[in-house]
Amino acid sequence: MRRFKTRREMNIGILIFALVFVYLIVTIWMYATSKKISVYEVREGSIVKDNSYTGLVLREEMVVPAETSGYVSYFQNEGSKVKAGSSVYALSPDKLTLENEEETPETALNNEELRSLTLSIQNFNENFNSQKFSSVYSLKNEYNTLLQTASNRSKTAQINEQITASGGGAAAYPALRDGIIVRTFDGYEEVTEDTLKSADFDRSHYESHSLEDQMEVAAGEPVYKLVTDETWNVYVELSDTTAKELADTEQIKTRIDKDSETIWADFSILQKDGTYFGKLTYTDSMIRYCEDRYLHIELIMEDESGLKIPKSAVVEKPFYMIPKEYLTSSGSGSSTGIMIQKDGEITYQDITVYAESEDGYVYVNPNELDQHTVLVKPESTETFRPNEKRTLQGVYNINKGYAVFEQVHILCENDDYYIVEENTAYGLKNYDHIVQDGTTVEEDEVVFQ
Template identity: 45%
Template sequence: MSGNKMTNIEVYRKKWHFNIGIFIFGVIFIYLAATVLLYLTGNHVSIYEVREGSIQKDTAYTGLILREETVVTADTSGYVNYFPLEGSKVGAQTKVYCMTPDKLEFKSSGSEEDTQALSAEEQASVLQQTRSFSDSFDSDKFSDVYALKDRVSTILESKSTQSRQAQLDQMVIDGSQQLQIYNAATDGIILFSTDGCESVTMDTVTEDMISKADYKASYLQNNTYVNAGDPVYKLVRSDLWHIVLLLDDETAEELKENSSVSIKFSKDNQTAVAKLEIKKKGKQNYAFLTLDSSMIRYASDRYVDIELILEDQSGLKIPKSSVIKKDFYTVPEDYLSKNGSGVLIDDGSDSANFQEAEVYYRDNENGMIYLDADALKEGTVLRKEDSEDTYALKVKETLRGVYNINKGYAEFRQVQILCESDEYYIVESGSDYSLSNYDHIALSGEGIHENDVVF
């Protein structure tokens, strides 16, 4: 009987319940998938942050220094020793040097001061001398090595100068009969070197002098023997001095209308403004720079390395690779709607259709605005608001600009270029329709179009 029993069992499907967690997960998954897909297929743009900066256009030169110099010679033969330091200012009747028939013996004080290391200023001077020598070294002018040796020796000897001066002064007080004291005839800056260029003037300077051809300087040191009539020191008697340069034709042409020029001294990075005069002698262009200050800083130098600052412009600094050219229609500003958001398109009927149009540049001088040539067809007729006047789009102008991507998509911004270097432009800041400090722009403007979404 049990095998013949009928079973009456009904199977019901489970009731479906909405799962909010799965739904949210699905939305996130779709979003991530779309983002990855857009990233893989989209236009990848490197970003550059606009910052304020400057560009200096300068050219490096080595110039010959001319000064009002007087060479003083020895009245008698003997060993010379000096009272003042080189480069110091001496007055008339100031003790300058003494002559003795024999070398003077100076006692070392043995103090810590005499044996201490060079000061920062002395180290900087030695470094500058060696760097200048290295930059201009010519194997055909080996005498420059000895000139460097003499300069460095002079700096090193200055460590014991105070002790030497004190002992010389004591010898004078003691009335040593060996000492013959000589005073300065006039005031000036005292130097202990000669080079034969002391009498050179702006009229007699030559190309070979500027290029250091056959240049040789003699450096006078303490306790060295000199003959009567030999130079013992020289005085620079005026703060007015000149730097003479050789210019190429292009630079001479660029500067010919200038009466002054800014310069930078490589020795200490000091800057100055010099009076400028350019003269043509034969095939060479001579630039004469005249200064009336800072002479004492470079009194011991016959040659000086400088940079002519031909241009010094500040503004917003952007890479050249960011800048592109784009065409725009020029339209009288009267055809822009009163709210400034678009123009009226004349379709031939009594009414006109409004179309949004962004202004990319405004020429206030000529009363023209610039509209994107890609957003409007050539020949499109615009109608002036509250008027029957019309204007057909035809005339185009080209603007240089960059793509601003602050909002995640490309927006053209025109730039006014002030100056340039090999890799960067300096552009005007603070103008309408242009860039601002800290804007983000595309590092390379090529291949990007208006309103492109960038990653």
């Protein structure tokens, strides 16, 4: 009986599995041993460095005492501007009865006031910027001022009518000077820069009181204050470190927390009894804060906007410097290059310009030429041999799939990020992709995102 050997057939499934398994092993090994490149997308941003303080407000204030005893009726609301000689308050032996101002015709805005308000609203709608919310407060203040004017007009008419009817029992008293009416008193009216001390910043025992219409006052007691100067000062206590940091500062940007208003102030530093005080001097907006003795305020040391990039992305790279007039273009005009003299012949070579200096030089990559290269000035016999090197700060842009060095101009920084200038020649743009750690790649290295 003849025996036949059984021929084993190849199992295609096992072969495919083996090939896939080998592929996976190789892929995992390549991933494990390959260089890890982290990519960062450039975005617009800002860095604000500020210090917050509770500031003490000092201004030119004149406390006016009551001429006689009686019940006080104010012609002007608190925060109103008055001229010297205009009526501020009236005193009467009995309380005056005033109508509801909303029901009097004098409360309505006149045509000129309505026209002014309409123009302000139109201007606000046309120019509103959500990044500058302070414009909302400006419109609000203008609106309140117009309503206050109309309200004062109504009160004045009613008080004068009752003074006339009183037959001399009530009397009106005028402002002694131009100024702004304030009816809040706190005992700090006499504090000056010369008498300023650290204890003035302790608010734990601070008290103030306000006078209202129809309150009874005695002769000689304060009846109102008159703020007589638009210039006002805010004082803040500074640490020794901050005082040294701001020693040469003459103007500073501030933000007042009460209404988030950003205002520039003249700045100086005082030293009294071993304590440093920062003095902020403002020449406008006083009427908005005329009732405040203390304001929470931020000193904005830096406030820069631009492109925000991680500090780890920035590297320094040396470049040769060549005069800009040695640059030329290819015959098609599609590239920039230089004319090189070698072995008695002059040839054109493409070259990459990375930046320009203010003294008329351009930065070129040392890998594209060396110090023995002789450059020929276009349409001239003048030559130049590069030997000077300067360093640029920059990042590696990988938009094209390989690392390209691009210069950055740093505006400010914090612990982790730089703000760099936007829309510069040879520089970064919003949404560019860069290497997050600039030390992990080299120029022209292929980078997979």
